[in-house]
Amino acid sequence: MKGGRVSTTEYEGLSAVVTGGGSGIGLAAATTLAERGARVACLDLDPSGVPAELLGLRCDVTDEDSVREAVRQAGNRHDGVDIVINNAGIGAQGTVETNSYDEWHGVFDVNVIGIVRVTRAALPLLRRSAAAAIVNTCSIAATAGLPDRALYSASKGAVLSLTQAMAADHLAEGIRVNCVNPGTADTPWIRRLLATAEDPDRELEALNARQPSGRLVTAAEVAGAIAYLAGPESGATTGTSLAVDGGMQALRLRK
Template sequence: MTDFQGLKALVTGGASGIGRATAELLAARGAEVAVLDLDPSGVDKPLRAYAADVTDDTAVRDAVAAAAADLGGLDVLVNNAGIGAQGTVEDNDDAQWHTVLDVNVLGIVRTTRAALPHLRLSTAAAIVNTCSIAATAGLPQRALYSASKGAVLSLTLAMAADHVREGVRVNCVNPGTADTPWIARLLDAAPDPAAERAALEARQPTGRLVSADEVAGAIAYLASPLSGATTGTALAVDGGMQGLRLRPVNR
């Protein structure tokens, strides 16, 4: 497919996992792609790499401005940078709450705020935020993370309403548990990594984790000019976790 031919895209958190898969897919489909990440040293051509911390407004503004200048504009913004957290509402202290919300919610605010002047000049402007199934389903031991992603879902809808008449579409993807470096670190830290992986796989009706490439495909669908009538939408990529209620397997 060449639906992104001639378009310029910026992907935050694009050095690994879902972000990297998305950046590479957009490039394969014709886009010129800039990656913004804390450590983009592993990013190779044809992707362009820019270092920035999404909690630093000045760094974000500088990186977005540099990327837009180098690309010659900006048509697509993928707000993918994020961090996780485990625990109930009792387990995370105020500092952890501030850190996760600063990255997962305000990171989107800062990047979008810097990108909007460029996006308004595009005839194919699209923003896609990486949300989570945790925004719509109650998951154990994910109170802080779920709260941050619930905010991302609401923010996506508000942004879509604010900017639709400016020609800027805004959507989000809600991945289920994805096979990413963050999940790999959680599994490594578990008392029984194999049992923990099996439990995560079992709660998704497909019986497996979501792949980064599958989430990237959904992001590309929402960002594509072919989806010009789609805005204010949350697209689940969760192996059926949100909507399906399967009967137990007879043994």
């Protein structure tokens, strides 16, 4: 047992690339995959927080040369790439009229086109794998209307549609593509948002109450879902979105 999770050998011999792997959900996913036997490269703008047992590589998903070099290094160090976790993303607050056009372009450049860049760079390596899988980090914002999240929701809606289209395009090549849809997760980004709120405790209480489970999702819970979708034991699962949201997407509880 390590970090509260059971180590297995499900991923023995497999190599994974995790973008946004320096913290939060990305680091949790990378750690989970490594505990299950994978060789893992964490691609991040700041990989300084990546533990020594993982490979930390600097990568800017908005820069194609940076992406190609990071994926190349990961493939060389780990003898290929079998799994890609497209987790890098940024958030945004605002209605359809409050975010600037530069913000719209910037968020889509990271959250959507970043997935395109990383996937394009990794596809030649994935095509050589007998257990190729891609998991994109989407969001409850893709399937539920959340206030003050127009830009972020639009980008994650695009991720959901892109996941399904990629799954159709690459099924014949033996590459599975799925996504996870976390609810509000206890990540560094959420904690930074809470810190800027007028009343952080009250805001946290509201976020907890928004999910039927009454609490934030943990990074480890999202990582477990990612590991399930990426693993060889999920060979029949593709084109799927898996909600990890405390019931927020599907449940309507009576108060």
